Amino acid sequence: MSQPLTKIEPLYQPVDLDVSPATFSADVEAEIDRHLAKYPVRRSAILPLMFVVQRERGYLDPAGVLYLANRLGLRTTDIWEVATFYSMIYTEPIGKYHIQVCKTLSCKIRGAGAITEHCSRKLGIKPGETTEDGKFSLSEVECLGSCGTAPMFQLNFDYHENLTPEKVDQILDSLP
Amino acid sequence: MSTDLIHISINGKPFEVPKGARLIDVCRDKGFDIPSFCYYSDLALQASCRMCLVRIEKMPKLQTSCTITCTDGMAVTTQSEEIEKAQRAMTEFLLANHPLDCPVCDRGGECELQEMTFDWGGLEERFTEKKNYYAERYLSPMVANDPQRCILCKRCTRVCDEWMGEDAIEAGGRGAHTVIGTYLGWLDCSQCGNCIEVCPTGTLLDGTYRHQTRPWELAQTISTCNFCSDGCQMSLGSRGGELMRVVARDRYVNGLNGEFLCVKGRFAHPFVNHEDRIRTPLIRYKKGGKLIPTTWDEAIRRVAEGLDSVANQHGRNAVGVVGSPRLTNEALYVLHKFATELVGTDNYTTTDAFSLKSFFDNLGSPLATHRDIRYAKTIILIGGEPEELQPLTAKQMRQAVRNGGARLAIINSARIRLVEQATHFIHVRPGSEEAIVLALSDSANDSLAAQKAGIEVAQIDVLRQLIKDGPGDVVFMFGGEMSDAAQAIIARLGSTFNRDDVRFRLHPLPLFNNSIGAHDMGMMERGITAEQLLDSIGSQVKALYVAGGFLPQQLEGRADALSKLDFLVVQELFQNETTEFADVVLPAASYAEIDGTFTNNDGFVQRVRQSILPLHQAKSDWMITAQLAGELGVDFGYEMSASSVFREIGEKVPAYAGLRYPLIKDEQNPVQVKHQIRDEADTQSSLNSVRESVQELPNEGEKNYERREVGHELFKIGTLTDKVPQFHLLASGNPRPETTRVSPLYQITVDAKLKEAVGQ
Amino acid sequence: MQIKAIGCEPLQLRRVHLKNSRTLDVYRANGGYEALKKVLDGMSPDDVINEVKKSALRGRGGAGFPTGMKWSFVPKDSPKPKYVVCNADESEPGTFKDRYLMERDPHMLIEGMLIAAYALSSKTTYIYTRGEYRYLIDIMDVAIEEARAAGLVGNNILGTNFSCEIYTHTGAGAYICGEETALLSSLEGLRGHPRMKPPFPAVSGLYASPTVVNNVETLTAVPDIIKMGGEAYQKLGTEKSGGTKVWSVSGHVNEPGVYELPMGYDDMEKFIMEDCGGMLGGKKLKAVIPGGSSVYIMRASDIIGKDVRMDYEGLVAAGSSVGSGGFIVMDETVDIFESTKNLTEFYKHESCGWCTPCREGTDWLVKVFKRIASGNGRPEDAQLMLDLCDNIEGKSFCPLGDAAAWPIQSAIKRFPEDFRKHLSVNSES
Ligand SMILES: Cc1cc2nc3c(=O)[nH]c(=O)nc-3n(C[C@H](O)[C@H](O)[C@H](O)COP(=O)(O)O)c2cc1C
Numbered sequence A: 001m002s003q004p005l006t007k008i009e010p011l012y013q014p015v016d017l018d019v020s021p022a023t024f025s026a027d028v029e030a031e032i033d034r035h036l037a038k039y040p041v042r043r044s045a046i047l048p049l050m051f052v053v054q055r056e057r058g059y060l061d062p063a064g065v066l067y068l069a070n071r072l073g074l075r076t077t078d079i080w081e082v083a084t085f086y087s088m089i090y091t092e093p094i095g096k097y098h099i100q101v102c103k104t105l106s107c108k109i110r111g112a113g114a115i116t117e118h119c120s121r122k123l124g125i126k127p128g129e130t131t132e133d134g135k136f137s138l139s140e141v142e143c144l145g146s147c148g149t150a151p152m153f154q155l156n157f158d159y160h161e162n163l164t165p166e167k168v169d170q171i172l173d174s175l176p
Numbered sequence B: 001m002s003t004d005l006i007h008i009s010i011n012g013k014p015f016e017v018p019k020g021a022r023l024i025d026v027c028r029d030k031g032f033d034i035p036s037f038c039y040y041s042d043l044a045l046q047a048s049c050r051m052c053l054v055r056i057e058k059m060p061k062l063q064t065s066c067t068i069t070c071t072d073g074m075a076v077t078t079q080s081e082e083i084e085k086a087q088r089a090m091t092e093f094l095l096a097n098h099p100l101d102c103p104v105c106d107r108g109g110e111c112e113l114q115e116m117t118f119d120w121g122g123l124e125e126r127f128t129e130k131k132n133y134y135a136e137r138y139l140s141p142m143v144a145n146d147p148q149r150c151i152l153c154k155r156c157t158r159v160c161d162e163w164m165g166e167d168a169i170e171a172g173g174r175g176a177h178t179v180i181g182t183y184l185g186w187l188d189c190s191q192c193g194n195c196i197e198v199c200p201t202g203t204l205l206d207g208t209y210r211h212q213t214r215p216w217e218l219a220q221t222i223s224t225c226n227f228c229s230d231g232c233q234m235s236l237g238s239r240g241g242e243l244m245r246v247v248a249r250d251r252y253v254n255g256l257n258g259e260f261l262c263v264k265g266r267f268a269h270p271f272v273n274h275e276d277r278i279r280t281p282l283i284r285y286k287k288g289g290k291l292i293p294t295t296w297d298e299a300i301r302r303v304a305e306g307l308d309s310v311a312n313q314h315g316r317n318a319v320g321v322v323g324s325p326r327l328t329n330e331a332l333y334v335l336h337k338f339a340t341e342l343v344g345t346d347n348y349t350t351t352d353a354f355s356l357k358s359f360f361d362n363l364g365s366p367l368a369t370h371r372d373i374r375y376a377k378t379i380i381l382i383g384g385e386p387e388e389l390q391p392l393t394a395k396q397m398r399q400a401v402r403n404g405g406a407r408l409a410i411i412n413s414a415r416i417r418l419v420e421q422a423t424h425f426i427h428v429r430p431g432s433e434e435a436i437v438l439a440l441s442d443s444a445n446d447s448l449a450a451q452k453a454g455i456e457v458a459q460i461d462v463l464r465q466l467i468k469d470g471p472g473d474v475v476f477m478f479g480g481e482m483s484d485a486a487q488a489i490i491a492r493l494g495s496t497f498n499r500d501d502v503r504f505r506l507h508p509l510p511l512f513n514n515s516i517g518a519h520d521m522g523m524m525e526r527g528i529t530a531e532q533l534l535d536s537i538g539s540q541v542k543a544l545y546v547a548g549g550f551l552p553q554q555l556e557g558r559a560d561a562l563s564k565l566d567f568l569v570v571q572e573l574f575q576n577e578t579t580e581f582a583d584v585v586l587p588a589a590s591y592a593e594i595d596g597t598f599t600n601n602d603g604f605v606q607r608v609r610q611s612i613l614p615l616h617q618a619k620s621d622w623m624i625t626a627q628l629a630g631e632l633g634v635d636f637g638y639e640m641s642a643s644s645v646f647r648e649i650g651e652k653v654p655a656y657a658g659l660r661y662p663l664i665k666d667e668q669n670p671v672q673v674k675h676q677i678r679d680e681a682d683t684q685s686s687l688n689s690v691r692e693s694v695q696e697l698p699n700e701g702e703k704n705y706e707r708r709e710v711g712h713e714l715f716k717i718g719t720l721t722d723k724v725p726q727f728h729l730l731a732s733g734n735p736r737p738e739t740t741r742v743s744p745l746y747q748i749t750v751d752a753k754l755k756e757a758v759g760q
Numbered sequence C: 001m002q003i004k005a006i007g008c009e010p011l012q013l014r015r016v017h018l019k020n021s022r023t024l025d026v027y028r029a030n031g032g033y034e035a036l037k038k039v040l041d042g043m044s045p046d047d048v049i050n051e052v053k054k055s056a057l058r059g060r061g062g063a064g065f066p067t068g069m070k071w072s073f074v075p076k077d078s079p080k081p082k083y084v085v086c087n088a089d090e091s092e093p094g095t096f097k098d099r100y101l102m103e104r105d106p107h108m109l110i111e112g113m114l115i116a117a118y119a120l121s122s123k124t125t126y127i128y129t130r131g132e133y134r135y136l137i138d139i140m141d142v143a144i145e146e147a148r149a150a151g152l153v154g155n156n157i158l159g160t161n162f163s164c165e166i167y168t169h170t171g172a173g174a175y176i177c178g179e180e181t182a183l184l185s186s187l188e189g190l191r192g193h194p195r196m197k198p199p200f201p202a203v204s205g206l207y208a209s210p211t212v213v214n215n216v217e218t219l220t221a222v223p224d225i226i227k228m229g230g231e232a233y234q235k236l237g238t239e240k241s242g243g244t245k246v247w248s249v250s251g252h253v254n255e256p257g258v259y260e261l262p263m264g265y266d267d268m269e270k271f272i273m274e275d276c277g278g279m280l281g282g283k284k285l286k287a288v289i290p291g292g293s294s295v296y297i298m299r300a301s302d303i304i305g306k307d308v309r310m311d312y313e314g315l316v317a318a319g320s321s322v323g324s325g326g327f328i329v330m331d332e333t334v335d336i337f338e339s340t341k342n343l344t345e346f347y348k349h350e351s352c353g354w355c356t357p358c359r360e361g362t363d364w365l366v367k368v369f370k371r372i373a374s375g376n377g378r379p380e381d382a383q384l385m386l387d388l389c390d391n392i393e394g395k396s397f398c399p400l401g402d403a404a405a406w407p408i409q410s411a412i413k414r415f416p417e418d419f420r421k422h423l424s425v426n427s428e429s
């Protein structure tokens, strides 16, 4: 069959958000281009790009969503449906440091509960909450593939394993 | 799907079925009941509800019959303890988090989950835990949403994508917390409401009808839509003389559109019972004076006098007769008869923006039905914008491409939304579509066409190749902007390409529900436009008999034309620009109040049925004309019955020969009228005139790259949609209200932000 | 934490303890990329597939499907591009072997993928790593660039006309994306819902093209298979499942960790009680989940003195299965009701929500568990849970539903006393 002569790009459906799309530095744009270059289909880069936007803007805010929609040639609702499926993508603001204590079996039976409680008491927030100053968020998450070094938590992207309350104090107190 | 038969057995009984048939369809066809939610024919398979489980020999586990295609020797069991347990289990699961307050649910009484529970539900509820809760909300002025009731069959997201090509509504969240919705919870789309239609539960609800009444209180009348020329079949739900809602849900009606309707067909009906309807006949006793209510007898006498005296003074041609393409065939036929036989004037026409005379005079191939379009393999769309003007046609085109692998070539000067589905898009300069028509008729014109349209000759070759090779039906569609001459050429394209291995079909895209009928009844035969008629006011025409108002654009710059008339009589639903100067105004009945027929762009003549009695003193248009004829001393002799008018149409109009109401009563098998197909036709003069007009086009110029917004035509306020508040919200950009939450019994509130946005 | 081989020469773990084991030099100095060389001079794609068939290598991701057979399903004549995708989504509770294989020896995976790509004539390959393993993605990216610089990745690899790209891709927190078809949906930028099978990925996978999805450990086994030859590799293990298997051990043992054992290692009791340093604090063994959370839980009495053979057949015979090889060892202090509740919460959280039984069933089960935990258990609850599991098992769209049902079914059957405690009445009633 003959090929279309005019390249047909999908149209996206911009909703009337009272924001304009986010803008990023040349370096970030370059990083985004590198991700896009990996795939024959733009949409495939949606997760990597979400992490970039999240890193730059703290979470997927409307401006970021609009940026992604334009950049990937999608509708904002397409961004939303994907973003809300994955537990590591935030559509709400989140603390500067996100403490994610693994609560699944191996960690549980090696004392994950105590770690969560310790963090809770130390920060004065329950799992799922963020401190007033927006510095810390605390969550209990499912298995992080660190069962052999339980209990553990992931602080943003860093693993901290074989935890004890003392170790937790050291880690949290050392944070700027 | 091939047609050779294979043998399968269902519950021990042997059957012969077409190879590759879908098991769930086969079972149902053979009378074995299989429950399902997510399965919906002609939509992408989902296999998520797990209701349609069956046992197939030599296969592990139970299988979902919706995903199985029949193979030879397959042995299927649809009923067994194991299967029933599984199906009862799925129903129990679906009900677990589903509120059981059916009495306050708007879908109560027509809910598929209720029906399924009746058949497959348990006697006692084992789920005693707390149900997951989500607040009710509005997604748009038209669409209300109660997420709690969702069973995630995803029919809505699939029709939105596959039928409408809009992808406006999606599933968000994960696991038990998945909800249907949109980003920021506001639905920015063409508001077709098909998601509401296909929703099996009370999750997506008609925001305009919500909590107004109960489905079982509605009298359901199957009728035909009175907006665009696609002629969707619909079910008018009325209660106590009021039209409450319109649906296409196929438990009531199963026409060419299945469960499809567009925003107008579904939501614009409130105009019918609107308080501004003209209630009684009105007379303006002196020019510039007020319209005064009067009796029918008085009004009819006055009209007869008025027309009579003008005819006597200035001759018959001084009386002009105009009919709206929204009227029924019956009304237009009687109007035509009145103009030709009784008045005997040459000055009669329709208010249609688009004359089909030259198209039908040169018709070289049959009209394409919407089914033909769905199964066509090559579709050529020249001009037009079906997704805004003939939404059902657009839906069929999308499915032809997506499900049927059809090749869709779009020739347009604007980047219409359908381009997203197109396999080929030839983007021409504004107004140069006809250049391509010219080229298609004769390749000698290629270079001229390419130059004028601002494209490469190669693009035209590709287009021609599409039509020349490849199997399956070829459908030519064209929009209203085509000139008469161009229409004549398009009407012959079948014979131009002349292949006997495939079928050529034509699909005109006129704007009104009965444009085709208006042509068939002869109202277009004079070949004069409404504009020309208006311009001849004063010089020739002194009196006008108008059934159903001019279009605003026709009166533009001609405002005073009507005021120059000696006598103007208008049949209308509402006061408008035309009635402003009328000497007599007669209250006409809307499509919901009358019997009759419309002829759609498939050439299907379909029934319009009376759902409610005419409001106030309104009368059906043909009756008014007939009564007027009587007053002028001629008895048309219809004994006040539409069927007798149609019988006469069956006798007098060749294309309708032999038709009677009983023959066209079944909306599932619509009847196509027999437009004469000419093997020979001389289009030389048309060719010349098209060539001339193409030659006059500039050699360069900017193309139009602006994006076509969803609804830029659909949401335009017309005389009828003007009466529906929701359309004003849409027309002003569908602004998001401050809060979309609603408590069950409140309709959407037009809050401050909205008011100012709508400019109220 | 321990990383070592027991009862066999370390293959997968050969380099993990070397200094700079991540670097190309160390990898090459220790036999790295020899297999690729061997393949590129002289072996045809079919030769490679045959070796893998002979090796009796079975997928290490959980399904245990014979890898050679899977590869041979890919239609050679298809005009579409072919893809190899490495499944590094490792989210099965109790499983963390892939993590250490990638962290310590990234080039082994790269070599494995290149050989697979050659065998399937694929030019583009992806490593789908779970989003939480961000640091592994960085490690892989560095390694890939190293390899590219050495002409091992990219165009004309080692001067031959074989070209292949390896890209890393990140997940974003969804266990279901470990299921191969869901993984492909996710890789296409969609919600991570599983897809209908057939068509199987081998025929129509990524971008509707032929695709092979393999677990990290499966791919890292390939270089050794090529080097020592299929038979030799198979002989390391049993007839039906060849070679060695890397197990993750967690829970109440003195030396949790990653252990490489020959397939068919003869005694599970010895493995736990000696090789893994015995029970933590000398407590009594109560239960073991041997294959990641998605398999039947085993009672100590089914292990002690039963010399359970550690391979697919052996574990099935013992009433469980290999799964992803994640040992979760539990001592007498563990309440099996609690542990089962914990896992059920995991499955509820990870259910993708596509199909009815899994979505609603896991939600319902968690609610029942919570009610019982809050002291409002009812005698009939055990029966209810078993029935709900039965209604999920075999009816769900993908195996996650079954995976959610099995732990509960086995736990209630094998540890009735722990449930009875909470239901205050005999649960078999
Ligand atoms: C719910 C579910 C989760 C899975 N998670 C993983 C996983 O995390 N890693 C993995 O390699 N395979 C996982 N699998 C198995 C994959 O579906 C697939 O069988 C495997 O990746 C194939 O590779 P293999 O043949 O090398 O094992 C999972 C399967 C299911 C049903």
Ligand code: SF4
Binding pocket: B035, B036, B037, B038, B039, B046, B047, B048, B049, B050, B051, B052, B053, B064, B065, B066, B067
């Ligand atoms: S989920 Fe499937 S299984 Fe069920 S009816 Fe829908 S399509 Fe069939």
Ligand code: FES
Binding pocket: A102, A103, A104, A105, A106, A107, A108, A142, A143, A144, A145, A146, A147, A148, A150, A152, C093, C094, C095
């Ligand atoms: S269970 Fe905690 S990391 Fe695996």
